[in-house]
Amino acid sequence: MEQQYDKYTAEDFEVWRVLFERQVAQLPGMATDEYLAGIQRIGFTADRIPNFTEVNRVLADYTGWQLHVVAGLIPNKEFWKSRICSTTCSGMCRCSPTSTCATS
Secondary structure (H helix, E strand, O other), X not given: OOOXXXXXXXXXXXXXXXXXXXXXXXXXXXXXXXXXXXXXHHOOEOOEOOOHHHHHXXXXXXXXXXXXXXXXXXOHHHHHHHOOOOOXXXXXXXXXXXXXXXXX
């Protein structure tokens, strides 16, 4: 699956803006300086839904991790198991013998 960035509507961008601004306003004093720096380093902003291709370039350079689009949210157990992988994914995720994340 791929993020279909061109399918986002003006309403999607407005929802992103509202949620981003609301969440970021809550972060000072609650989030670490490293977390706040990461938001800036990756380039998250209120006016633009993150493009996973662009985010992955930055994220992979700094962390070795990548985002993957999948059909749903991953249950907690599978998410924490996937943390041993070099990739974070949502949906049913499992680590292969080569430590890459695969959807099932």
